[in-house]
Structure formats: C-alpha cells, structure tokens
Amino acid sequence: MGRIGIYGGTFNPPHTGHMLALREFAEKLQLDRVLLIPDRVPPHKEMPAGSPDAAVRLELCRLAAKEYPFVTVSDLELRREGRSYTVDTVRELEALYPDEERIFLMGTDMFLSFDKWYMPDQIVRHVSLGMANRQAPSEEEKNAILAQKEKLEREMGATVYIVENDLIEISSSAVRLLLRYGAGEEVLPKAVNDEILRLGLYRTGADLRSLPMEKLREESLSLHKPRRVPHVEGCCELAVHLAERWGADPVAAARAALLHDVTKILSGTEQLILCRRYGILLDDFDRQNESLLHAKTGAAVAKHIFGESEEVCEAIRRHTTGKAGMTKLQKILYLADMIEKTRSYPGVEALRQLAEEDLDAAVRSALQRTIAFVQEGGRALHPDSVQAYAYECEQAAEQGSAGK
Numbered sequence: 001m002g003r004i005g006i007y008g009g010t011f012n013p014p015h016t017g018h019m020l021a022l023r024e025f026a027e028k029l030q031l032d033r034v035l036l037i038p039d040r041v042p043p044h045k046e047m048p049a050g051s052p053d054a055a056v057r058l059e060l061c062r063l064a065a066k067e068y069p070f071v072t073v074s075d076l077e078l079r080r081e082g083r084s085y086t087v088d089t090v091r092e093l094e095a096l097y098p099d100e101e102r103i104f105l106m107g108t109d110m111f112l113s114f115d116k117w118y119m120p121d122q123i124v125r126h127v128s129l130g131m132a133n134r135q136a137p138s139e140e141e142k143n144a145i146l147a148q149k150e151k152l153e154r155e156m157g158a159t160v161y162i163v164e165n166d167l168i169e170i171s172s173s174a175v176r177l178l179l180r181y182g183a184g185e186e187v188l189p190k191a192v193n194d195e196i197l198r199l200g201l202y203r204t205g206a207d208l209r210s211l212p213m214e215k216l217r218e219e220s221l222s223l224h225k226p227r228r229v230p231h232v233e234g235c236c237e238l239a240v241h242l243a244e245r246w247g248a249d250p251v252a253a254a255r256a257a258l259l260h261d262v263t264k265i266l267s268g269t270e271q272l273i274l275c276r277r278y279g280i281l282l283d284d285f286d287r288q289n290e291s292l293l294h295a296k297t298g299a300a301v302a303k304h305i306f307g308e309s310e311e312v313c314e315a316i317r318r319h320t321t322g323k324a325g326m327t328k329l330q331k332i333l334y335l336a337d338m339i340e341k342t343r344s345y346p347g348v349e350a351l352r353q354l355a356e357e358d359l360d361a362a363v364r365s366a367l368q369r370t371i372a373f374v375q376e377g378g379r380a381l382h383p384d385s386v387q388a389y390a391y392e393c394e395q396a397a398e399q400g401s402a403g404k
C-alpha cells in the first residue's frame, strides 16, 4: 500500500514555506507523493487586496509544483459546486485512491482545533492525520499536541502522525508584504514569483515612488498593524510640528515619520530576508537584536520602494538608536518616535516640554533615558546610542564654554 499526502489551503500565494513543509512531510512520513489542493474561498470570506481568483491561484500552485516532482496539484475543491467541506473532499479522495493510505497534512493550529471542524469523526474514517510541529514548540504546546493526539485516537479512532519540524514558518501575509517590498524571489519558487510580477498580482505592479503626501499616508497606514496606526499618525503630527518649531523641513519630517516603522510588522526571520534582499550588512548586535532591524529594513524599503531621499532614509535608519552627529531631521524623528501623543511612561511629559524649549537638550535627555532604560532591563545597549549621547554632551559642553 502506498502513501499519499493531502495538503489543502488557500495558497494565496503558494510559497517556498509550503513547499519545504511538504518536502519535510514527504520525507518523514515516507509519502510517495503529495496532492496539493487549493481551497475554494467562500464568497463571504474577504481576501486581501490584489488577491488573484481561484483559477490563477491554481495556476500558481501548478507553477510551484514544477520544482517539486513529488507534488501534484488537484482542482478537486475548485470544481465542486456549493458549499465545500473537508469531509466531502476526503470521501472523494478515498474513491479516487482506495488502495493508498491517505494522510491529511496540517500545521499545529489546525490540528489543535480539529475536533471543532465539521464532522471530524467522519473525516478520520477516510484519512489519517499528519501534523507538523512548529519549530521549537513550548512545553505547553507539546503537551497540548500529545493530549489532542490521544483524544482523537481514543474518541474517534483516528490515526495520527506527528512530524518534528525543523523549518522556520513564514506566513502568507508576510509573503505578500515581502512581495510588495521587492523580496518575492526570496520566499517564492522562481516561476511563481515571475508570474506574479508578470501579472502584477498582490499590487506588485503599483509604483509607490515619490507619492504625493496624502497617497503616501494612505499607503503607509495600510502597511501597519491597525494598533500601530495611531503611533505612526502621532509621530507624523509631532515630527511636522517639531520641524516647523526648529527650522527643519516639515515635508521630509512627515515622510520619514510615515515610513519609519513600515517594516515593523515583519518577524525577525522576515527582517533577515529583507536584509538579504537589499544587501544590508549585519553585525553581531543586529543578529542578536532582531527587533531593531526594522530601522534598517525600513530605510531600504523607503529608498527602493518609495523612492525617498537619502535624508529621509537616513532619519529612518537612525530612529531606534540615534548616532553621533545627528542632523536636525534625525533628532526630530528620534524624539517624535519616543514622545508622540500615544506614548505613555513616567517622564514623557517633561520630555515633551523640553522638546518645545530646547531640541538638543531634549535629545540628550531622551538618549540618556533610553540608555538607562535598556541597562535597567539588562538588555544589550547599542554602541551608536552611547556615542550619540557622548557626542551631544560634548557639543553642549563646548557651546556652554563658548558662551561664557
């Protein structure tokens, strides 16, 4: 008896993460082949902007499978009329492949919620279940998986295989964002990436360079998590105000503020993908502090995707750490990020007041506060912040003695 894997999903788009997961399943469960089955998306389910229709997703899956000979794409779900349930699919697959062990493949989240699916006890009569662990699962998750396996076997007579997964997961939403940020080839089979670019899917055809301010605002806000939007808006408002107050360019300040966190939504792994794409060199500090990488990747995206000026990009690059000898614009973005109106921590009011009275004193105070905060938290301090603070103190001392 042969073994066949069944892998369903929206595949919007099918990416390298899917294909490597399938390879892992195929090797560890000794599958002869895998059927990749794009789901029909119910009409009421919202798809992200620029998503292709089912026929195009099917074609993209076929292109992805070309590089993986053990994968066959099936249009079984797409052909079915009316409401579509997994139980119908697995019944159909039993009729098509009666002599093979059929293993329905899934990730941890789907597995842990399997008993809430429609007719799970019927599904397991037609297929075995194969689940891939997340990389390095917590003890709690491991226990939940074992408990679920035992429950499904005992209560429904299911056959369950658990696969230890060494792969780093990447989400389809991150893949779509990386596509828009010009890094599709890093996360997609080549033929899939080429076709997406050829058709301009997922808004890859949109030219975002040198957008007028309102368009830039709209684009930028759509690229952040909703809960981060007030921070970006607050940062923009304050940066413009401080630029006007201290004689910097308010337009550059607004543009830098709108884009300063434009890659913040990406995980550390996804940040590293963008670093590779844009040839951003990383030191040990960067590799150990992935949360700060969004300043460097944000600057690269501002430059290559949004076509922003070097002064805007450099302000973005420096907004988390500062540096020795910051320009006025860089100081303004550094401060605005830290004290815009949604920020709330002891001392923020005093910093806001100081920013109105003396920009340099406010920057010194902000740097000092950051240094103390990082040290108290026992975290590593970026050398650029230390140098920035030393530089600003020296400047102040020089100005002080010159004024005497």
Ligand SMILES: [Fe+2]
Pocket: 260, 261, 264, 294, 295, 319, 320, 337
């Ligand atoms: Fe940031």
Ligand SMILES: [Fe+2]
Pocket: 231, 235, 260, 261, 337
């Ligand atoms: Fe920020």
